[in-house]
Amino acid sequence: MCFSEWYINGDYLVILVSIIVILPLSLLRNLGYLGYTSGLSLLCMVFFLIVVIIKKFQIPCPLPLPDTGNETMHMFNITPHSDNVTIDDDTCKPKYFVFNSQTVYAIPILTFAFVCHPTILPMYDELKDRSRRKMQNVANVSFLAMFIMYLLAALFGYLTFNIHVGPELLHTYSNYYKYDILLLVVRLAVLAAVTLTVPVMLFPxxxxxxxxxxPGKDFSWIRHAIIPLTLLTGTNILVIFVPSIRDIFGFIGASAAAMLIFILPSAFYIKLVKKESMKSIKKIGVRHY
Known part of the structure; x- marks a missing residue:
């Protein structure tokens, strides 16, 4: 199958998954029902993290030359010559701080990674015996768990490839090992995790x-179905026509995520908390934050 045919079939697959899996889950009226799919999504990402850690100790350094996909070479463990990869002992030494033209992408992507604010109120509404303290505990555990997972995945992914690490870690693995069954399973797990996460994000x-x-309208199944269908259509258009997900993460992280994390919470605090003076330490800190 030529590349263009695979690309077209890939677009059809995205649309098919959206219709068969994501849309029905997006039509659920209560967020609590998505807890099971979210749990499965989390397990898939934990599996991804475990494999990333294992591969750090399995992949040699200096790295092998990229796998060209040639069946004969793969069968007899023959690696072709390539000028794109430098086999040098220096490549095995991690650099703890790197500043270049790509560094600017890190801040909005990190910001986007911790955006869960739109789901806070629906989650609070689904809690049993809900209280502000209980919601705070849920948020603390969630943020801590995600921070540890992100940190370990980024750390071991970088230590595996060092200067050769790409913007998308799974693609970097596939450049060197196209026939690794475990990596193929990981790719499927990550796809499942991302697919099952979309309905949770569409809910709020x-x-x-x-x-x-x-506003003030009674519930309507037609309206209930049209809104997520329209959102999924726009999402599929972005997925098909935007070449790199890094661009989407960067744009959203620099715009909407920054508003949700830094600007709007501070503005709401200043507006809603009337008992404190604008000269109080908390409000001065919020304004500078």
Missing amino acids: IRTSVGHLLF
Whole structure:
């Protein structure tokens, strides 16, 4: 199959998964039902993290030359010559601080990675015996767990490839090992995790759009279905036509994520907390934050 045919079939697969898997889950009225899919998604990402750590100790350094996909060479463990990879002992020494033209992408991507603010209120509404303290504990555990997972995945991924690490870690693995069964399973697990995460993200968006465009209206299944369908259509267009997910993460992280994490919470605190003076330490700190 030629590359163009695979690319077209890949687009069809994205649309098919959106219709068969994501859309039905996005039509659920309560966020609590998505807890099971979210748990499965988390298990898939834990599996991804475990494999990243294991591969750090399996992949040699200096790295082998990239796998060209040639069946004969792969069968007899023959690696072709390539000028794109430098086999040098210096490549095995991690650099603890690197500043270049790509560094600017790190901040918005890190910001995007910790955006969960839109789901806070729906999650709070689904809690049993809900209270502010209980919600704070949920947030603390969630942020800590995600921080540890992100940190370990980034650390061991970088220590595996050092200067040869790419913007997408799984693609970097596939450049060197196209026939590794475990890595193929990991790719499927990550795809499943991302697929099952989309309905959770669509839930607060659908609710917000409904309240914004149809305030005070009674529930309607037609409206309930049209909103996520429209959102999924726009998402699929982005997935098909934007070449790198880094561009999407960077744009959202620099715009919407920055608003949700830094600007809006501070503005809400200043506006809603009337008992404290604008000259109080907390509000001065919020304004500078």
